[in-house]
Structures are given as structure tokens and as C-alpha cells.
Amino acid sequence: MFRIDPAQFAPLLDKFNQQGWVLAPHFVPAALNQALLADLQQQQLQHAGVGRQQAHSINADIRRDKTAWFDGQSTAQQQYLQLMQALQQAFNRAFFLGLFDFECHYARYSQGDFYHKHLDAFRGRSNRVLTTVSYLNTVSQGGELQLFSEEGQLISSIVPTAGSLILFESERFPHQVLPAVDERYSIAGWFRRNNSLQGHIDPPN
Template sequence: MNYVQSSLEEIADALAEQELVILDQFLSQQEVDALLRAFDYHAQEEDFKAAGIGNTYLYTQDKSIRSDRIMWLSDNPDKDALSDFKKRIEALMADLNPLLFLSLRDVEMHLAEYTPGAFYEKHVDQFKKNGHRILSFACYLNRGWQDGDGGELRIFKEGGHFDVEPLAGRLALFRSDTVEHAVRPAKVLRRSITGWMLDRPIDFPIQD
């Protein structure tokens, strides 16, 4: 689905009926480039850390399940491009609230890098003892991605699965509690901004 050409009602209907929507051109090429510069800055500052699994109280690192590197974004991102992206996501959240009869109130997100060989095994995003993640999103920043580069988002549905290519500017948006998904092993550097729309404000330690 093309984000620029689609109505908010069409996006909401796809989420309600299929629990997932893929939006192309959510970001322009100029916006992608600006976000990539922010990635480069934080990579040079060595701000990315090995990702883990579980929430604050059950957190662990297991590279047999997940081997990407992440950097959590604060309430006030330090780069204009990151701040603009957060505002864009918050605006989408506000638009979807009345259409889907939700009470989404906040966003948490991080930068994610998958170096060659990195992957994330099959999982859902909502924690067993913390159900505040309602909608998940991943926005891709991979200029020039082509078949064979890996890093596809694999969506599992009853009876099979399908893959979503991590094309620059594309946003994947799906239910956090029901949509099982994985990230296929990357063959080249794969970058995305990944996050969740929550039904409560963030006033507790973030960990994932």
C-alpha cells in the first residue's frame, strides 16, 4: 500500500482485517538520507549495543535468538531527523486512535542495525507480563536494497509465511500481540527504526 496515496481509513481497515499493513513511501528519500546520517553519527559514537530479549525484569541476551545491535531513543532525540520521525509516528498514532477505537498514548523506539549475519528468530512483540505494546512498527532505511541482500521481515500466518523486503522509506505496522515475525539473516548492513505504540505513557524502564 502506498502511504502517500492511501487514506487513513484504508490503513486502519487493513490493520483491523489483516492485523498488518505495509506502507511504501512513508518517508521520502531526503528523510531517509537524513536519518541515515543520524545512524552514522551514533555508530561513530559507538552508541549501539547488543540487543537482548525480555523486559526489564526478565531481560537476557541470547545471540542464538537475536544478534542485532540497537540504540534506544529518548523522549527528545538529539538529532532533528530523529525528532521529526518521532513526531511523524506520533501523528499517525493519533490518527489511528479513533479509527481503531484504541487509546494509544505513547511511543517507544530504537535504532536497529543488523550487520551481515545478524538475525532475529520468530517472536511476538508483546511481553507475557506486560501488555502495553499494542502496535509495532519498523521503518526501513536501506538504500539500494536488492534481492539476495537478506534482512527481510518474515511474517508468519496460519499455514505459512511471507517476506517483506526492507526497502528504504517503507513502514511495516502490525499488532504487537498476535503477529508472529522474524528478521531473516542480513547479507549486507540493514538499518531500521523499530518501535511500539503503547496504551500508557512511558514512565518505567525500557528494556528489550
């Protein structure tokens, strides 16, 4: 079991406060990262869809990765969720975001797989507040995550590196995954706010 030190989040919080996104190398401890990669490789991955609820569909012209949602059954998943819960608490204390929960899934991009430019949330229409991507392996070619400004200018092109985490505001930054060359493994996640007026958590986007 690894120990979570809230002080480790301070540089991440400072950088996020400055620009609304942050890349944190070595965020996930190496042993946990390896355990997560092994757990992913035991999952039954399915073609990822786009849209939510009735609008959900499979569209290979938009994205071609395969995913498996966390069910919290493995020790690796439980430890990762514990780490993200601590990060959620740190963000709520620092920025009063009212983050309510965290959802995430494994993702595998095989050679040629991509995800075209998109937003993870739309103003007033989603409860996703912060997007996270944790990289489970290091790739030498392909699969970069490109982050864009609200005006459409390229901010950063991030090469997947094992253990690193990128976090950004879900409704502010369009992003895309370039076609993979090397196999690319990651965890995509979202910190969410509960927008339900009935006291029930909103369904996942």
C-alpha cells in the same frame, strides 16, 4: 520541515482494518529517511537484548542485531517522532485503541545477523499494542522480515526497502528477521497503552 497530511494515512488504516497488518511503501519522506540513516550512523550501537527489566539479557542464539534507543535530541529523530505521533492519533481516532505513547530504537543488522521468530507482546502481559518497522535502506539480499499468522503460517516475507513501513498488532503476529547479507538499517518501534494503575507510564518492554 515536511508537512504531515492526515489524509495520507487513510489507505494504511483501511488495510490494517482488514487484516491487522499493513505494509506502506514510501511512508517516510526520502529526505527524512536519509537524515535518519545519517543519524543512525552517528550512534553508539549496542548488542540488542531480549526480555525486559530483570529478565533482560544478551542472547546471540536469539538475536544478533545492534541497537540505539531514540533520545529525541536530533532534528531527524524529532521529525520522525512527530510523524509517528500523527499516526498514533489517526489510529486512536479510527479504532479507539487508547495508544498512549511511542518508543523506538535504531537497529543495524550486519552480515549474518538475525532475530529468531518471536512475539513483541503477550496477551495480558504487555502494554505494546502495535509494532512498527521503518526501513532506512534498500537491500538486495538477506534480512527479510517474515510475518506469520497466529497458527504459524507464513503470511509475508518483506524485503527491506528504504522509506517503507510495516505495522502490525504486537501480540497477534509472530515474526522473524532472516540472516542479513547486505547491511540492513531500520527503526523498530512500538505504540503502547499505559496499563499502570498508579498513573505512571509502564516501563519499556
